Amino acid sequence: MTTLFPTLNNKNSAVALIENNVLITYSDLNEKIDRFAKGLLGSESDLNEERVAFFIPASEDYVTTLHGIWRAGGIAVPLNVASAVTELDHYLKSANVTRMIASGKYKESLKELCSELEVELIDAQEILNRSQHKDLPAIDQSRRAMMLFTSGTTSKPKGVVSTHAIISSQITTLIDAWEWTSSDVVPLFLPLHHIHGIINILSCGLWSGATIDLYQNFDITRVCASVAAENYNVFMAVPTIYVKLIQHICKLPSSEKDRICAGFSSMRLNISGSAACPVKLFNEWKALTSQTLLERYGMTEIGMGISNPYHGERRPGHVGQALPGVDIQLFDDEDNLIDAENLAGEIRVQGDNVFLEYWDNASATEESFIDGWFCTGDVAVLDNGYYRIMGRSSIDIIKSGGYKLSALEIEGTLLTHENILEVAVLGTPDETWGEAVTAFVVLKSASKLDYQDLKNWCDGRMSAYKVPKILHIVESLPRNAMGKVTKVNLKDCQ
Numbered sequence: 001m002t003t004l005f006p007t008l009n010n011k012n013s014a015v016a017l018i019e020n021n022v023l024i025t026y027s028d029l030n031e032k033i034d035r036f037a038k039g040l041l042g043s044e045s046d047l048n049e050e051r052v053a054f055f056i057p058a059s060e061d062y063v064t065t066l067h068g069i070w071r072a073g074g075i076a077v078p079l080n081v082a083s084a085v086t087e088l089d090h091y092l093k094s095a096n097v098t099r100m101i102a103s104g105k106y107k108e109s110l111k112e113l114c115s116e117l118e119v120e121l122i123d124a125q126e127i128l129n130r131s132q133h134k135d136l137p138a139i140d141q142s143r144r145a146m147m148l149f150t151s152g153t154t155s156k157p158k159g160v161v162s163t164h165a166i167i168s169s170q171i172t173t174l175i176d177a178w179e180w181t182s183s184d185v186v187p188l189f190l191p192l193h194h195i196h197g198i199i200n201i202l203s204c205g206l207w208s209g210a211t212i213d214l215y216q217n218f219d220i221t222r223v224c225a226s227v228a229a230e231n232y233n234v235f236m237a238v239p240t241i242y243v244k245l246i247q248h249i250c251k252l253p254s255s256e257k258d259r260i261c262a263g264f265s266s267m268r269l270n271i272s273g274s275a276a277c278p279v280k281l282f283n284e285w286k287a288l289t290s291q292t293l294l295e296r297y298g299m300t301e302i303g304m305g306i307s308n309p310y311h312g313e314r315r316p317g318h319v320g321q322a323l324p325g326v327d328i329q330l331f332d333d334e335d336n337l338i339d340a341e342n343l344a345g346e347i348r349v350q351g352d353n354v355f356l357e358y359w360d361n362a363s364a365t366e367e368s369f370i371d372g373w374f375c376t377g378d379v380a381v382l383d384n385g386y387y388r389i390m391g392r393s394s395i396d397i398i399k400s401g402g403y404k405l406s407a408l409e410i411e412g413t414l415l416t417h418e419n420i421l422e423v424a425v426l427g428t429p430d431e432t433w434g435e436a437v438t439a440f441v442v443l444k445s446a447s448k449l450d451y452q453d454l455k456n457w458c459d460g461r462m463s464a465y466k467v468p469k470i471l472h473i474v475e476s477l478p479r480n481a482m483g484k485v486t487k488v489n490l491k492d493c494q
Ligand code: MCA
Pocket: 189, 190, 191, 194, 195, 196, 197, 217, 218, 219, 238, 240, 241, 244, 273, 274, 275, 297, 298, 299, 300, 303, 400, 401, 402, 403, 404, 433, 464, 465, 466
């Protein structure tokens, strides 16, 4: 039998997952994954990198499905359960998915789409009940294991493919750097279709033999109660969550506030990532909880690349240094390596952590590498030995609450509104979200549109977190001599 994670075996009686206060041991989870993998295989001996999609919130079923697909030799395609169903069409088609796993209300919501696309929609439980006695395939580490979708900028979202070896490298690097152990207990409330939730929390936790307390969404009251009860010793979140926690905690009566702050203070580690952590936030969190946030930098295509140290100086406004085994260099616009401090350049990455390919898109894969370096599109400087992120090379990428959003995708949807003639979308600075999706709209003559109309119209047409937070109706959009909208000029039009 192939066990890809060393802790997932029949002898490990430690608690792997907590789901709604129910404790699930590693051995129970292992047995279930085994059964699931065999049920999924049916009469086949190996899924041979079939893309199996699943639409499952954080739960034992999610973990069983992910690992079951891995053990059966498939490529796991976890989908965002907060997506508008219309957005899933592209993912299923571009990954050539023929089987999708979901249950309950999630399964219901997919019935129409799956039948239209001739995708078989299966309940996780049904697969477990199908169990057959057979051997599982031996999985070579070089085989493809997972496909996560990155937001498209100029094109539709692309499937980022990683092998088992890449995933192992991403996990073990972080376990060493952040000193994960089997005594760790961590809450997991981030979505499970991105690296932050899947690799940094779920997989590092399970690989280490730690305990993961599962949340189906960021339930701030429950999180704070568990922190106050000192249930956790590690906490990982995006900056927006720390902002929300500060706002929430500071409104509470002082006895409750003190218990929650003491809970955070007693932890061994609080990490922030997925978006820039403002220095103000770093300082406020420290003042409130006495925790020095560890900020790190990553990307779907590379896992984590740069991190402040577990021991040593964690410098506010900086993401730290290259993680062991990850090569990081900055390059200028002419592709020359920058070997001096305080000169801005694009972050490029090499290492065992870097993804294999964009699925079925050799040209996009090729374009994203220069001389073997993966080009992130993020701009940074090296400042006294630590990297500081300066921004992104594309104004069309928005980071809102840790989600990377494509301005062009949102514009494309808004343009189908009958009253909208032209639209430009960009991220504008926002204390809570980092950047707020802001739409500048030119209306068709004699048309009207207010914010609430737009918000209602977006419902079901795009994921709720992509819906513009701000609407500006403008007479025209600024354009350059070539007729291209100059979005930078819009920043002044607010
Ligand atoms: C929710 N809303 C948002 C966002 N999330 N608006 C903009 N941006 C968002 N990210 C809106 C909802 O549409 C809703 O609007 C209102 O906020 C309340 O929604 P709710 O779901 O209750 O909010 P929440 O639970 O407080 O969610 C905020 C969140 C969530 C927990 C910060 O956005 C989140 O989980 N973000 C993390 C995403 C993540 O894991 N990213 C990592 C990818 P209305 O009320 O108007 O309907 S990056 C990555 O993996 C790389 C490798 C890395 O470096 O880590």
